[in-house]
Amino acid sequence: MEDKPVLQIKGLTKHYGKLTAVSHLNLTVEKGMVYGLLGPNGSGKTTTLSSALDLIHPSSGEILWFGESGSSITRRQIGSLIEQPVFYPFLTLKDNLRIITRAKKVSDNCINRVLGITKLLDRKYSKFKHLSSGLKQRMALAAVLVGDPEVLILDEPTKGLDPEGFSDLREIISEQKKQGKTIILASHILDEVEKVCTHVGILKEGKLIQEGHVKNILSGKDVVIISGDDLEAISEKLTECDIIENQERYKNEIRVILKKNHTSGDLNKYLLDHGLVLSKLEVQKNKLEAEFLELIK
Amino acid sequence: MAKIISIENIKTFSSNTFRLFLTLHLTFFFIVVIAISGIEFSLGEVSVLSLYKFRNIWEFLPWIAGQFNLLLAILVISLITNEFRNKTFRFQLLNGLSREQLIAGKIWMIFTISFYGLILSFGASLVCGFLIGDEVFSWDIFQKAYMPLAYFIQLFAYLCMAAFFAFLLKRTAVTIIVFLLYLFPGEVIIRKLLFSNWEQFFPTKAMAGLTKFPREMSGKFEHAIETLTNNTEQINLIVSDLPLSFNIVLSLVYSFVFILSSYWILKKVSL
DSSP states (O other): SSOSEEEEEEEEEETTTTTEEEEEEEEEOOOOEEEEEOOOOOOHHHHHHHHHHSSSSEEEEEETTTEOOOHHHHHTEEEEEOSSOOOTSSSBBHHHHHHHHHTTTOTTTTTHHHHHHTGGGGGSSSGGGOHHHHHHHHHHHHHHHOOOOOOOEEESSSTOOOOHHHHHHHHHHHHHHHTTTTEEEEOOOHHHHHHHOOOEEEEETTTEEEEEEEHHSSSSSOEEEEESOOHHHHHHHHHHHHEEEEEEEEEEEEEEETTTTHHHHHHHHHHTTTTTOOEEEEEEOOOHHHHHHHHOO | HHHHHHHHHHHHOOOOOHHHHHHHHHHHHHHHHHHHHOOOOOOOTGGGGGGTTTTHHHHHHHHHTTEEEEEEEEHHHHHOOOOOOHHHHHHHHTTTTOHHHHHHHHHHHHHHHHHHHHHHHHHHHHHHHTSSOOOOOOGGGTTTTTHHHHHHHHHHHHHHHHHHHHHOOHHHHHHHHHHHHHHIIHHHHIIIIIOOGGGGSSSSHHHHHHSOOOOHHHHHHHHHHHHHHHHHHHOOOOOOOOOOHHHHEEEEEEHHHHHHHHHHHHHHHHO
């Protein structure tokens, strides 16, 4: 079991009527990975995770947890937050967590621990329906941590969190990462994914279009923001330029993605050679966001 | 199984819907029992008070309780459809329960409510037999004391049927409406039009046959009601002519079919 991947998805396809939400998806998450699942809305992230957790039935494909077909026993080793927090609204936080401790066959002692981590201890006897959306999200995180699971699946975990909650979440993920836990994180907050994830998979229209180590995804292509007096002429000249991959106009600036092994200096020289002077040339750190936006185009 | 019972108990007993419906059920039941006992009606050897005497009361109070099954069915429908509405089936599944265990939890909930019905009908029969029927203790009073058990089976089967509708339709209001339409006129039309020779074997008919107006008194009461109301049509207080044991088997078979169908639906549905 040690050598087997934590999660293996083989040829997953899910149709909703005529719509194909996920198509022949293959994905492997090894132990200790912090795997970021990225994709625009409707790209199939939640469908993929829901299928993996047996919440929805795939049209075809195989899902293996720890090398075995998903069972309730393996699911007890997984803490998951899918879409919005779901609890019994009329129960207190303690009673909601008691349901989880029983389902996972763990002691009630961990209730105080997880409520402490998520700073909800003073709301232990509040009914879930009386919590604000941010606190509900914290409660969902508390539920994920019950039983100290081997795997954490977090689908948009920052939804509804205030900046403090955001920072707490980052801390929780870092702590779990340090403990060697496997984390699968689907998020729109790319900066967040870039900070915490070791691996990234990018989904587009239900297909995995890019996957690998974050460092490999950030392939070394530079993003340069340029500006000048005659933006139209600069933009036109860039269309003929073979050292750039893409350009995008933002108000009075142009965002340029350079091809591999080309620098901002090369770009400046090219434009100067064509009689175009830049008033601004700013090299941006190569961000996952830039890569992501490029890939999902 | 212990963890499923524990989980279901935490949810059910903390639910306001559960408390409200049980309070309503208890209140209506006792109002009707006390109200009927206050009717001063007697025609020859037929009197209302005779219904409260042992052994009649073992049949009479479960029969009265059976008239309020619908209230408990609505409770079961609410508790199940709320799980779909609040997405709490998903919550349990995410935390390691299987779909089989989700169904087992609901069977336990139905069993608990049916057991409440058993205790209520047995306890009320015993107490009312002494207090209203003015009987004194002897072992003979326990003749027909098995009738609350028949009511328990009736209620269990009836609630399984309600649960099946809830799993099938998932929305509270829609389920209650369809369930009511099935009870009347749905099943009645199907029985009368299509299977008139097999009427007794239909679910509600078989279940209704488990609680009977006291058999020894039914003929006399039917005659008395016909006389008092000048009714020319025959009054029939006994809904099923099949033996009790046959209705028990039939109701248990239906319970099994409804549970299995509910499980099949839950197995197929995306949560």
